[in-house]
Amino acid sequence: MTRNCALLRFYRRIERALVPVALLIGWELFSRSGVLPPALLPAPSQVLLAWADWVFATDGNTQTYSGHWLQDVAASASRVFAGFAISTVLGIALGMAIGWSRTVERLIEPVLQILRPVPPVSWIPLAIIWFGIANKPAIFLVFLGSFFPVLLSTIHGVKTCDRNLLRAGAMAGGTPGKLLRHIVFPAALPSVFSGLRIAIGSAWMLTVTAEMVAVKSGVGYVLWDSYYFLRYDIVIASMVSIGLLGFLSDLAIKLFAGRVLRWQRGSTLQAKEA
Known part of the structure; x- marks a missing residue:
């Protein structure tokens, strides 16, 4: 039985790798076929060599970027997590208030609904005027891009809280503050984590977009700068780095949500058994 389970997990891992491996092989073959000049579509092997030098300074083929990957990632990550942290705190707090109070909803929601369709990129000129060429405009744009998903998910979570639980809590003598803290907020957490x-x-x-325009460091800046020097292998390595960092950030939130929402898995299993 244990052996069968191990084989099943092994086959599933292979199954997940099939499409990425097939895409890489097809990309390598197409790049080496000569249909396009190698400089315009570098092969994965060439991208890997450039990426290795960018990370480990193996042979200096990336020139000024050689060995600077960690610094570039740290610069981008600091902007991402600063803007994300601000949007998380404000989005959850405001979402709880709007979802709980109809008065707050009537006062604030119209303004938010007007601002929400405005693309964060359109704020770049104002962000540069207000904050200059530095970290602040990037953090501001990250905040704008991540604020509304957190806000709307929190509002949805609060509004879909089971009213029977609220009635039971009120009958037990719960004050509005206690109801929010012990019933509404835990019930809204699955929606909150989806928004996060x-x-x-x-x-x-958004941080990559900001680094292309308003900042002179980070992965986005390397992507844009290498484009001007026709180093498309570094451009693709930057794109892959961004995708990998985004994947790891999402995975961290997913794992944290799994630990926080263990009670949800238990209730789901009980519902299935019933």
Whole structure:
């Protein structure tokens, strides 16, 4: 039985790798076929060599970027997590208030609904005017891009809280503050974490956009700078780095949510058994 389970897990891992491996092989073959010049579509092997030098300074083929990958990632990650942290705190707090109080909803929601369709990228000129060429405009744009997913998910979680639980809590003598803290907030957490996972992806997209325009460091800056020097292998390595960092950030939130929401898995299993 144990052996069968191990084989099943092994086959599933192979199954997950089939499509990525097939894409890499097809990309390598197409790049070496000569249909396009190698400089325009570098092969995965060439991208890997450039990426290795960017990370480990293996042979200096990436020139000024050689060995600077960790510094570039740290610069981008600091902007992402600063803007993401601000949007998380404000989005959850405001979402709880709007979802709980109809008065707050009537006062604030119209303004938020007007601002929400405005693309965060359109704020770049104002962000540069307000904050200059530095970290602040990037953090501001990350905040704008990740704020609304957290806010709307929190509002949804609060509004879909089981009213029977609220009635039971009120009958037990719970004050509005206690109801919010012990019933509404835990009930809204699954929706909140869904919003956080969407927000972290937006945060990485926006920090790269900001680094292309308003900042002179980070993975996004390397991507844009290497484009000017026709180093498309570094451009692709930057894109892969961004995707990997976004994936790891989302995975961290997913694992944290799994630990926090253990009670949800238990209740789901009980519901299935019933």
